[in-house]
Amino acid sequence: MTGRMMGRKKWAGFGAGLLALLLLPLLLSESHQSTVITCLLYIYLGSAWNIIGGLGKQISFGHAAFFGVGAYTSTILMLEIGVSPWIGMIAGGGVAAVAAILLGVLCFRFRLGGVYFSIATLVFAEIFRILAINAEFLRKYSDVAGGLGITIPFRSDPWNYQFAGNLPYYYIILALSAGAILSGAAVRGSRLGYSLRALGDSDESAVALGVHPGKVKIAALALSAFLVALAGTFQFQFIRYLDPNQSFSLHLSIIMVFVCLIGGFGETFGVVVGAIFIVVVRETITSLTSLMGGMNAGAVSEAIYGACLMAVAYFFPNGIVSYARARIGRAKRMRITAAGTC
Amino acid sequence: MTKLSLLFSLMTVQVVLNGILQGLVLALLGIGFNIIFGVMKFANFAHGAICVLGMYLVFLLSGRFGVPPFLAGILVIVVLFSGGYLFERFVLSGWMDRADEEMPMVLSVGLLIFIENVVLLAFGADSHLIDVPLMKRAVVLGPMYFRSSVFVAAAATLVVFIFGYLLLMKTRFGARIRAVADNKTGARIVGIRIVRVNAMAFGISVAFAGIAGTCLSMMEPFTPFRGLGLTLVSFVIVVIGGMGSIVGSLLGGLLVGVLNSLGQYMVSESMSLLVGYVFLFATLLLRPEGLLGKGKGK
Numbered sequence: 001m002t003g004r005m006m007g008r009k010k011w012a013g014f015g016a017g018l019l020a021l022l023l024l025p026l027l028l029s030e031s032h033q034s035t036v037i038t039c040l041l042y043i044y045l046g047s048a049w050n051i052i053g054g055l056g057k058q059i060s061f062g063h064a065a066f067f068g069v070g071a072y073t074s075t076i077l078m079l080e081i082g083v084s085p086w087i088g089m090i091a092g093g094g095v096a097a098v099a100a101i102l103l104g105v106l107c108f109r110f111r112l113g114g115v116y117f118s119i120a121t122l123v124f125a126e127i128f129r130i131l132a133i134n135a136e137f138l139r140k141y142s143d144v145a146g147g148l149g150i151t152i153p154f155r156s157d158p159w160n161y162q163f164a165g166n167l168p169y170y171y172i173i174l175a176l177s178a179g180a181i182l183s184g185a186a187v188r189g190s191r192l193g194y195s196l197r198a199l200g201d202s203d204e205s206a207v208a209l210g211v212h213p214g215k216v217k218i219a220a221l222a223l224s225a226f227l228v229a230l231a232g233t234f235q236f237q238f239i240r241y242l243d244p245n246q247s248f249s250l251h252l253s254i255i256m257v258f259v260c261l262i263g264g265f266g267e268t269f270g271v272v273v274g275a276i277f278i279v280v281v282r283e284t285i286t287s288l289t290s291l292m293g294g295m296n297a298g299a300v301s302e303a304i305y306g307a308c309l310m311a312v313a314y315f316f317p318n319g320i321v322s323y324a325r326a327r328i329g330r331a332k333r334m335r336i337t338a339a340g341t342c
Numbered sequence: 343m344t345k346l347s348l349l350f351s352l353m354t355v356q357v358v359l360n361g362i363l364q365g366l367v368l369a370l371l372g373i374g375f376n377i378i379f380g381v382m383k384f385a386n387f388a389h390g391a392i393c394v395l396g397m398y399l400v401f402l403l404s405g406r407f408g409v410p411p412f413l414a415g416i417l418v419i420v421v422l423f424s425g426g427y428l429f430e431r432f433v434l435s436g437w438m439d440r441a442d443e444e445m446p447m448v449l450s451v452g453l454l455i456f457i458e459n460v461v462l463l464a465f466g467a468d469s470h471l472i473d474v475p476l477m478k479r480a481v482v483l484g485p486m487y488f489r490s491s492v493f494v495a496a497a498a499t500l501v502v503f504i505f506g507y508l509l510l511m512k513t514r515f516g517a518r519i520r521a522v523a524d525n526k527t528g529a530r531i532v533g534i535r536i537v538r539v540n541a542m543a544f545g546i547s548v549a550f551a552g553i554a555g556t557c558l559s560m561m562e563p564f565t566p567f568r569g570l571g572l573t574l575v576s577f578v579i580v581v582i583g584g585m586g587s588i589v590g591s592l593l594g595g596l597l598v599g600v601l602n603s604l605g606q607y608m609v610s611e612s613m614s615l616l617v618g619y620v621f622l623f624a625t626l627l628l629r630p631e632g633l634l635g636k637g638k639g640k
Contacts (some may be wrong), residue, residue: 059444061387061451106623110630115385118447119577120626122387123619126574130612250570254455261448296463303459309452314433317441 010269017272018178025170033166037238039279040173041231046259046271047180048227051187052220053257054266057200058114060221062121063228063256065128066096068247070229071236072132075150078160079141085161089233093226099124100225104218125248132244150242161237169238176234180227185268187223196220197266228256251302258305261312264321281308357607358600363496365599367557370499371572372579372591373506374550380523380586381543382438384446388453389551390572391461396422396555397564398461401470411472415498415556419549426548431541454569462566469563495557502553506546507588519543523586571615578622584635593633597621 021040025033045067052058073095074088083091103124107117132138133148141150156164163169187193195216198206203213236242246252255278262277263270282301289297316323375389386392396418403414438446473491510516521529522539530536558564579598583590598618605614625632 057442057444059447061447106626110626114443115379115447116581116626116630118385118444119574119581120623122570123574123577123622126571127616127619130616134610134613250455254451257448257451265444299459299462303456303463306452306454306456306459310449310456311452313441313445313449313452314437317437317445319442 014181014269018174021174025167030166033170035279035283037166037170037173039275040170040177041235042255042259042275042278043271044173044177044180044231045228045256046263046274047177047184047268048224048231049256050184050260050266050268050271051196051224051227052217053224054260054264055188055193055196055200056217056220057265058217058221059118059257060121060224061118061250061253061257062123062125063224064248064250064252065121065125066100066225066228067232067235067252068125068128068132068244069096069099070232071242071247072232073229074233075152075236075242076138078152079150084159085233085237086159089161089230092233093229096225096229096232097222100222101218104214104221108214108217121253122250125250125253129244129248132248148244152236152240152242154240161233162240169234173234176230181268181271183227184271187220188266188268192216192219200266254305254309258309261309262320264319264324267321270321278305281305353607354604357603360492361600361603362596363492363599364561364603365596366496366499366503367554367561367595368575368579368599369592369595370502370506370550370557371554372576372583372595373503373588374547374554375576376580376583376586376588376591377510377519377543377550378547379580381519382434382540384434384438385450386547387447387450387573388457388569389450389547389576390574391454391457391569392422392426392548392551393555393558393572394461394564394566394569395457396552397470397472397559397568398465398566399552400472400556400559401465404472405470411556411560415553418552418556422552423545423549427541427545429548430544431537434544435537435540454573458566458569465566467565467567469565470559471563472559491560495560499553499557502550503592506550510588515542575618578618581622581632582625584632587632587634590632590634 021036024036028036045063049060049063053060053063070089070092073092074083074085077083077088077091078085103120107120138150142148143151154162156162158168188197195206195211198209198211199213199216207213232247236247258278259271259274260267262274263272281304285301285304286297289300312320371389371393375386378384378386378389399418399421400411400414403409403417404411409417434446508516510519518529518534518539519542521532521534522536522543526536529539575598579591579594581594582597583592583594598621601617601621602614605617
């Protein structure tokens with residue numbers, strides 16, 4: 001099978017999957033719809049993270065910073081001056097992209113990258129979390145006196161990004177994640193994508209070929225941050241509650257790493273596998289712990305995510321995809337030799 | 343000088359002193375991170391979680407089984423050192439050579455999350471503070487008050503720091519560790535057994551995190567959620583002081599400790615954390631190799 005045929009098969013699968021997902025909600029209850037929405041959100045986030053983390057091999061543990069910046073920008077714009085979250089969503093993406101460029105300049109200017117970048121992203125998210133916790137002017141929007149969260153008032157209106165029921169949100173996030181997968185594929189095949197992958201393999205040889213490492217990585221980070229920020233707005237219009245400790249959490253950043261790690265760093269369609277895996281694990285654990293009663297379901301599933309991260313990194317030290325490719329390649333070679341001996 | 347301004351300056355002295363005491367402990371944490379990063383090029387994101395694990399082991403031993411806190415501390419150090427040594431020897435070594443560059447980081451973040459949530463499940467989310475019964479009384483220096491266990495913890499840190507410095511800088515074993523950190527291939531050529539050095543370095547690093555945890559558990563209340571923050575603090579210290587520089591880590595630790603303490607006193611507890619983070623980015627901007635670092639990191 002040639003690479004191109006592989007590609008075609010994958011795109012046929014993508015089309016079929018998309019069609020199935022368009023019809024799927026007709027069969028689902030509201031609560032199941034919200035589970036699928038979470039899964040699609042993770043696909044979206046994973047695709048966005050993959051641009052800098054997967055293609056560029058610059059592992060960010062702080063993409064929640066951009067998610068939170070998107071959510072806060074659109075929410076503040078809506079509550080303070082009544083801007084529609086649809087416009088706020090784009091504005092949030094812009095703010096996140098600017099933040100990403102600042103971060104990128106700091107980390108990639110001296111070609112530090114690597115570990116320094118991973119550390120800096122984590123710290124970056126913490127800085128935003130602390131700022132959001134200490135933002136006094138947001139206290140008046142909390143429904144608990146002195147609470148840190150913001151409750152977004154519900155006014156069902158498409159222009160207001162608010163709808164009764166889950167169905168409209170389902171189609172929004174479906175469109176977003178399909179768009180993210182498409183743009184992920186487009187980036188992968190573009191000049192930017194090739195430069196990124198070259199840099200991910202070896203900084204020195206890419207530079208020798210005339211790739212400007214700083215510019216390429218900063219551009220990829222900004223694009224990735226822009227996309228993640230859009231999801232921030234979506235999520236908080238959907239659940240209508242904005243909490244600084246959740247929106248800037250390590251938990252959220254790790255979900256993005258996890259989705260891509262399971263699906264293979266830099267793989268356009270791998271994120272789908274990763275997102276399904278993570279949602280299935282969580283749903284299973286939630287139902288199991290509720291059966292046992294009294295267990296802290298959140299902590300149990302977090303501990304299992306942690307263990308899974310370790311296990312995947314440990315048993316697939318070159319990533320799941322390269323492992324699978326090697327296996328498929330070996331099976332094929334064996335088939336060829338077997339055919340030859342007949 | 344009026345009475346008020348005298349009082350104010352005394353308060354400042356107390357705040358700075360507290361910061362120095364805390365900075366010593368944080369420096370120890372940073373040195374642990376630095377050793378492992380220098381020798382194995384392994385950025386251990388779980389470092390803070392291991393420190394928290396140390397706190398809870400001391401809490402378990404002294405709070406539940408009534409072991410005196412200092413004996414508990416020594417036990418914890420022994421346990422963590424052997425744990426770290428064995429983990430490197432039988433789990434990490436070999437794997438590190440095969441793995442992609444980013445995988446060790448992913449593994450250690452997994453470990454961070456795992457330890458944090460296991461501790462949470464085992465001990466709950468309440469905050470604890472280890473009190474040393476013999477030393478409950480406050481130390482009074484003129485108008486300044488200190489919890490005496492703070493002094494004891496800082497003294498222990500100082501002893502460990504001097505011990506660690508002599509070990510690394512004055513012994514043949516330390517020379518081997520520094521040789522591997524400097525140039526792995528060269529070290530192998532002159533006959534240093536890298537596998538053993540790596541395992542020792544990992545054990546020492548984990549033990550340092552444990553000692554820092556033991557001391558911190560006597561200085562301020564702790565919860566299972568402190569791991570990430572402590573990992574970040576050790577990053578900040580190591581980046582400010584310079585990757586690979588022990589004295590740099592000490593300087594970084596003291597700087598972060600004092601700034602934190604001043605920030606807590608003048609602004610607020612949570613905003614004080616920002617000071618260190620801002621310093622990290624300022625270092626990346628102005629002097630990416632750190633105060634005492636050699637050359638650029640990659």
